[in-house]
Amino acid sequence: FxxxxxxxxxxxxxxxxxxxxxxxxxxxxxxxxxxxxxxxxxxxxxxxxxxxxxxxxxxxxxxxxxxxxxxxxxxxxxxxxxxxxxxxxxxxxxxxxxxxxxxxxxxxxxxxxxxxxxxxxxxxxxxxxxxxKTYKFNYNQVKSGLLLMAFGLFKKMVIADRVAVLVNQVYNNPSDYYGFDVI
Known part of the structure; x- marks a missing residue:
């Protein structure tokens, strides 16, 4: 509203x-x-x-x-x-x-x-x-966009989600870790 x-x-x-x-x-x-x-x-x-x-x-x-x-x-x-x-x-x-x-x-x-x-x-x-503007379909641009999306999804699911397991342990219990451990 x-x-x-x-x-x-x-x-x-x-x-x-x-x-x-x-x-x-x-x-x-x-x-x-x-x-x-x-x-x-x-x-x-x-x-x-x-x-x-x-x-x-x-x-x-x-x-x-x-x-x-x-x-x-x-x-x-x-x-x-x-x-x-x-x-x-x-x-x-x-x-x-x-x-x-x-x-x-x-x-x-x-x-x-x-x-x-x-x-x-x-x-x-x-x-x-x-x-x-009038836009025409461009196969190369669509392909490039889909590849960027797929690569971003890969980084999120394979890299970020795996690192999140470690990071969340530190965030959930920050007093259990020293500064160097966090780095």
Whole structure:
């Protein structure tokens, strides 16, 4: 829900920003995008931190507050897609990018899974044009990609999983090992 809401806000703001000539109104649209996106990010990532800091600051002066933190579940990838949509809006505000008219391409840009969970934050000017290119099947590229995947799977299953047995012993009982043993 959040990624859809954030994407819809920035898609609409991007369209309005591009058409608007009045600088005061352009700033207003940019502020809407910043407030919505950063507001969601701050709420989900930092609300409990602020509550705990507030309570701890009273403890310094000997006052105990009974305030419980909220049970907020942090959405996966919220930082990535927040800054991704903001980069799109800011690029349009700076007149470095024309907004896409295709909502599906924009939503694909925001939710592009490989970079959503691991980064890096991708600029719209780099990723969006790739959605419009026409690609032809290339046997050599497919073969190369499959070989890379197979080699990666081999390294994971044969090497990493075997080394993990040894590493997990150390992680499970770190006090049983000396520094040199770990190396």
């Amino acid at each position: 959040l990624i859809a809401f954030s994407s819809i806000v920035d898609f609409i703001v991007g369209q309005k920003l591009y058409k608007e000539e009045n600088n005061a109104k352009r700033k207003h649209y940019l502020m809407i995008s910043l407030f919505v996106n950063l507001g969601l990010l701050v709420y989900f990532k930092y609300t409990n931190f602020f509550i705990e800091t507030f309570v701890d600051s009273f403890r310094i002066f000997g006052k105990e507050l009974e305030v419980s933190t909220l049970n907020i579940i942090l959405p996966v990838g919220i930082s990535f897609y927040t800054f991704q949509t903001l980069s799109y809006t800011i690029d349009i505000y700076r007149k470095q990018l024309e907004p896409t008219k295709d909502a599906l391409s924009f939503f694909t840009f925001v939710a592009f899974f490989p970079q959503l969970v691991a980064g890096p934050i991708e600029r719209a000017s780099h990723l969006l044009p790739q959605f419009y």
